[in-house]
Every structure is written in structure tokens, then in C-alpha cells.
Amino acid sequence: MRKHSIAVLPGDGIGPEVTGEAQKVVEAAGGRHGFEVEWVPFPFGAGYWKKHGETLPDSALEEMAQCKALLLGAVGDPSVKPGVLERGILLRLRFHFDQYINLRPARSYPGIELPVRLPEGKRIDSVVVRENTEDFYMGVGMTSASGEVEEAFEVRRELYTLSGRVLARTEPDEPLALQMGALTRRGVERVTRYAFELARKRGENTVTLSSKANAVPFLYGFLDEETKRVAAAEYPDMTLKVQNVDAMCYTLVCRPSDAGVILCPNLFGDIVSDLQAALIGGLGLAAGGNIGDGLSMFEPVHGTAPDIAGTGKANPLGAILSAALMLEHIGEAEGAGSIQDAIETYLERAPIVDRPLELGGGAVCSKVGDSVVRNIGV
Ligand code: NAD
Ligand code: IPM
Ligand code: MN
Numbered sequence: 001m002r003k004h005s006i007a008v009l010p011g012d013g014i015g016p017e018v019t020g021e022a023q024k025v026v027e028a029a030g031g032r033h034g035f036e037v038e039w040v041p042f043p044f045g046a047g048y049w050k051k052h053g054e055t056l057p058d059s060a061l062e063e064m065a066q067c068k069a070l071l072l073g074a075v076g077d078p079s080v081k082p083g084v085l086e087r088g089i090l091l092r093l094r095f096h097f098d099q100y101i102n103l104r105p106a107r108s109y110p111g112i113e114l115p116v117r118l119p120e121g122k123r124i125d126s127v128v129v130r131e132n133t134e135d136f137y138m139g140v141g142m143t144s145a146s147g148e149v150e151e152a153f154e155v156r157r158e159l160y161t162l163s164g165r166v167l168a169r170t171e172p173d174e175p176l177a178l179q180m181g182a183l184t185r186r187g188v189e190r191v192t193r194y195a196f197e198l199a200r201k202r203g204e205n206t207v208t209l210s211s212k213a214n215a216v217p218f219l220y221g222f223l224d225e226e227t228k229r230v231a232a233a234e235y236p237d238m239t240l241k242v243q244n245v246d247a248m249c250y251t252l253v254c255r256p257s258d259a260g261v262i263l264c265p266n267l268f269g270d271i272v273s274d275l276q277a278a279l280i281g282g283l284g285l286a287a288g289g290n291i292g293d294g295l296s297m298f299e300p301v302h303g304t305a306p307d308i309a310g311t312g313k314a315n316p317l318g319a320i321l322s323a324a325l326m327l328e329h330i331g332e333a334e335g336a337g338s339i340q341d342a343i344e345t346y347l348e349r350a351p352i353v354d355r356p357l358e359l360g361g362g363a364v365c366s367k368v369g370d371s372v373v374r375n376i377g378v
Contacts, residue, residue, distance in 0.1 A: 015073025
């Protein structure tokens with residue numbers, strides 16, 4: 001029996017609900033394919049923060065590093081200032097473990113009503129490859145009530161430390177906010193390579209870069225140039241299409257089944273992946289992996305959905321599909337395949353009452369998990 005030690009951080013809101021179903025399904029897949037999971041739970045989120053005044057202790061990072069992967073629900077709570085938990089836990093994990101790829105695949109399933117009409121016989125099968133450590137997520141910024149700013153900053157990343165000083169003022173004095181975006185050559189190179197390798201693995205020859213050099217020329221002009229350079233030098237047999245992110249959103253909605261590998265800087269990737277989720281029928285269906293050379297972390301695309309937490313309305317399929325990505329990552333590809341097949345069969349055959357509430361059915365979160373488990377068989 002193969003054994004895997006997996007860290008699990010359920011978090012807030014619907015996080016624990018959907019993560020519980022993902023754990024249940026992983027165990028069923030293990031039963032069928034001969035592996036066992038030892039879950040190592042972490043209690044971080046709004047409750048822990050309020051009780052201990054701490055978001056994520058360093059000791060937890062060390063414990064997590066001993067595990068093969070991390071399964072995360074979501075963090076964030078309306079009673080806590082935006083960013084405290086999201087930056088303090090989620091983004092800290094992404095940066096600490098240098099999870100430089102945020103992989104967000106989206107597949108449409110037969111029998112699910114979509115907000116768009118697809119050409120006969122076509123499915124949506126696109127994937128956002130989102131850079132996950134740079135861009136406007138550097139966390140460098142400040143506000144000034146006087147309109148004058150003089151502040152030092154230092155940001156540590158695995159590849160480099162970025163430090164400096166911001167000196168700025170408005171004339172006449174005007175309260176202001178500044179936030180810096182940054183991209184580096186190696187940061188762009190590694191995500192570009194990942195996107196091209198993925199396209200090749202999918203049997204495709206095109207990567208579409210979502211950019212915006214026309215309005216934000218320093219940041220995204222650099223992105224275009226560096227991406228083009230890597231594409232020409234290392235993937236001469238393949239095509240890099242550069243599209244402005246606004247036009248990309250438009251094309252995605254008009255022709256979603258034409259989309260393949262979509263390469264995005266961090267902020268656009270966040271937005272485009274929610275759009276992609278809407279196109280396949282629901283945010284609760286969208287899965288993701290934060291992948292790096294060290295500990296990788298798997299989590300659905302959605303957040304803590306405080307509006308439906310505790311009601312059973314949460315769709316756990318995105319969390320379950322994220323767990324499948326995790327199994328693939330740790331070398332349990334057959335288990336991952338069984339979960340994907342089980343979801344496909346379930347969504348194709350289940351009567352309306354057994355489908356997730358989010359997709360117009362009558363099944364609460366735990367019933368959806370049960371149905372997937374049943375379709376995995378033993
Ligand atoms: P959200 O993704 O939580 O919710 C957006 C909408 O989608 C809501 O109407 C919600 O009910 C619905 N929804 C989301 N997941 C669903 C599911 N599995 N099944 C059915 N419906 C679902 O986004 P938000 O409202 O902007 O954020 C809520 C909180 O979550 C905030 O604190 C935010 O910062 C945080 N957040 C965390 C993560 C994360 O930890 N990965 C991601 C996004 C947002
Ligand atoms: C996501 C989330 C996070 C992000 C937030 C909670 C910081 O929206 O994972 O998509 O912007 O990356
Ligand atoms: Mn998001």
C-alpha cells in the first residue's frame with residue numbers, strides 16, 4: 001500500500017464543506033487504486049486569527065514542507081479586513097513555496113446548461129496558466145493622506161529580493177495610493193515554458209498570451225517581449241498569439257470552445273479564470289493547482305462564498321477536481337483519472353435531483369460527494 005502524507009487547510013466559509021468532500025473522494029480513489037492518505041490538518045483562517053492574532057505561523061510552513069502536497073479550501077471572511085487572511089495565508093503560501101504556476105483548467109460537461117451556446121459536438125477544454133508570484137501581487141504599495149510618500153520596501157521571492165524606495169508627491173497635495181507591479185525575466189521565462197510544454201502535452205501548437213501592453217507598456221510590454229523571445233528561441237515550431245486581455249474576454253465568451261492554453265500575468269489570470277468558470281457553468285466546478293518545484297498546493301478557483309456557507313449549497317466538484325490534480329501531481333495518475341471519469345459519468349447520468357444545486361439540481365454538498373464516491377466504485 002502506497003502512503004501519502006497530505007497537508008489540508010480547509011479555511012473559512014464553504015472551504016471546510018468542499019474540502020471534506022474532496023478528502024472523502026480521495027480516500028475512495030485510494031481504496032480502489034492501492035494508496036492511503038494521511039491527512040495533516042491545519043486550522044488557519046478567520047477563527048484562528050481572531051483567537052491567536054496570527055495568520056500562519058512559520059512552524060506550520062515547516063510542517064507542511066514535510067508533506068507531499070497541500071489541499072486548501074479557501075480563506076477570507078467578511079468580519080476580517082480584506083487581505084489579512086488572503087495575503088497572510090493564501091498568498092504567503094504561494095510565495096513561500098514559490099508556487100509560480102497557477103494552473104486552472106476548465107472543461108464543460110455534457111448535460112450542464114451553459115451561459116453560452118457551443119457549436120454542435122464541441123466542448124470547452126481550456127486552461128489558464130497564471131503566473132503566481134509577480135505582477136500586481138508583489139504587495140508593494142502605500143497610501144498617503146498628505147500626498148507625499150517616502151517609503152522603503154523589500155519583497156522576498158525565491159528567485160530574488162526586490163528592494164528599493166518610493167519617493168513621490170502630488171502637487172497640489174492630493175491624498176493618493178500607489179501600488180507597484182513587477183515582472184522579471186526569469187519569472188516570465190518559467191511560466192512561458194510551462195505554458196508551451198503544457199500545450200505540447202495537449203497536442204496543441206498554440207499558446208495565447210493575455211496582455212495589455214497598449215495601456216500598461218512597461219509591465220506588459222516587457223511581458224510581450226520576453227514571452228516572444230522564449231517562444232521564438234525554444235518553441236520555434238509552435239505559435240505564440242498575443243491578445244489584449246479585454247479582447248480575450250470578448251473572444252472567450254463568443255467562442256469558448258476555441259480556447260486552449262491561455263497564459264496570463266497574475267492579476268489577469270485571476271479574472272480570466274473566474275470568467276472561464278462561468279463559461280463551464282459555475283464557479284463551483286473550477287479547479288486549480290498552485291505548482292512549484294517544492295510543495296504544491298491544490299485549491300478550487302472559488303472563494304469562501306460567505307453568502308451560502310453552512311447552507312449545503314456549495315458545489316464541491318471544483319475542490320474534488322483540484323484533489324484529482326493533486327493526485328496526478330504526486331504520481332497517482334490512475335486515481336486522478338478515476339475521479340475525473342466518476343465526475344463525468346455522474347454529471348452525464350444523474351437525474352436532476354442528484355445534481356449539484358449550483359447546476360440547477362437538488363443535491364447538497366455532501367450528496368454530491370457521495371455520488372462521486374459511488375461512481376468511483378471499488
Ligand atoms: P467567491 O468565489 O467566494 O463567491 C462568488 C460567488 O460564487 C458567490 O455568489 C458564491 O456564492 C458563488 N460560489 C463560489 N463558490 C461556490 C461553490 N463552490 N458552489 C456554489 N456557489 C459558489 O468570491 P467572493 O465573494 O469575491 O469572495 C468571498 C471571500 O473569499 C472573500 O473573503 C475573498 O477574499 C475570499 N476568496 C478566497 C479565495 C481563496 O482562498 N482561494 C479565492 C477567492 C476569494
Ligand atoms: C484566487 C483568489 C486570490 C487571488 C485572492 C483571495 C487573493 O481570488 O485564488 O483566485 O487573487 O489570487
Ligand atoms: Mn480569484
